[in-house]
Amino acid sequence: MTTQQVIATIFVYSIALFAAIYFTRAATRRIAGALAGGAAGGWMLLGAVALGNGQGWWRVPLPAAPGSLVLFYLASAVSCAPIYLITWRVARRFGGRGLAVCVAVAAVIGPPRDYMIAGIFPQWMVFAQGVAPILADAAAYAGFVGLGHGVMRLAAGPASKDQTR
Numbered sequence: 641m642t643t644q645q646v647i648a649t650i651f652v653y654s655i656a657l658f659a660a661i662y663f664t665r666a667a668t669r670r671i672a673g674a675l676a677g678g679a680a681g682g683w684m685l686l687g688a689v690a691l692g693n694g695q696g697w698w699r700v701p702l703p704a705a706p707g708s709l710v711l712f713y714l715a716s717a718v719s720c721a722p723i724y725l726i727t728w729r730v731a732r733r734f735g736g737r738g739l740a741v742c743v744a745v746a747a748v749i750g751p752p753r754d755y756m757i758a759g760i761f762p763q764w765m766v767f768a769q770g771v772a773p774i775l776a777d778a779a780a781y782a783g784f785v786g787l788g789h790g791v792m793r794l795a796a797g798p799a800s801k802d803q804t805r
Contacts, residue, residue, distance in 0.1 A: 641703075641764055646711045653719040660722035664729050673796030675717075677724040677788035682717030684787050688780035697773040698758075700765045723785060724792045731789070732799035739789060743782050750781030 641649070661671055692698045703709050723746075730738040751774045758765045767773045793799070 641701075641712070643703075643708055643711065646708070646715050649715045650711070650718050653715065653722070656722045657718060657725075660725040664725045666725050666728075669796045670725065670728060670792075673792035673794075674721045674724040674728070676795040677790075677792035678717040678719075678721030680791040681720035681724075681784040681788035682713050684784045685716040685720070685780070686713055688776075688783070692773070692776055692780075695772075695776070696768055697776045698765055698767045701763075720784060720788050724788050727785065727789045728792060728796075728799050735800070742789075743785050746785040747778040747782040751777040 657674075660666070660674075664670075666674065686702075689698075689700045689702060693700060693702070703712055727739060727742045730742050734741070754765065754777055755767060758767055767777075
């Protein structure tokens, strides 16, 4: 991805974040929790990209310049934050089972999404052949949704105790 594409990604996901804040009626504490979860999820995504590159499951060219790597991380973190506002609402309404469904749904729809993006933008990512890249991608999605929601819960408290309706 070029620097302009990463900045455009940050902009688009910032709009998604503001929409999620509005539609989930998130209070300041929950917004801070989602951003903390996004920060953790962003680190996990960077680690998953590096691990997948190292194992040969996929090839995602990470930027070499420190400033570009920071932008890539910021894009990852901002893209994760809206997810945690949604999982928060699901956990509030349906409890742990609802959260487990969110994690499972992310693991199921994540790999086809990534394969579609790789098909459209092969300069952004290329997947190796076989089942291992699909399973690794699914595990990464399940991991970053679970980790980010857990960090959000640590920062903002359990969803069941939230006073916002």
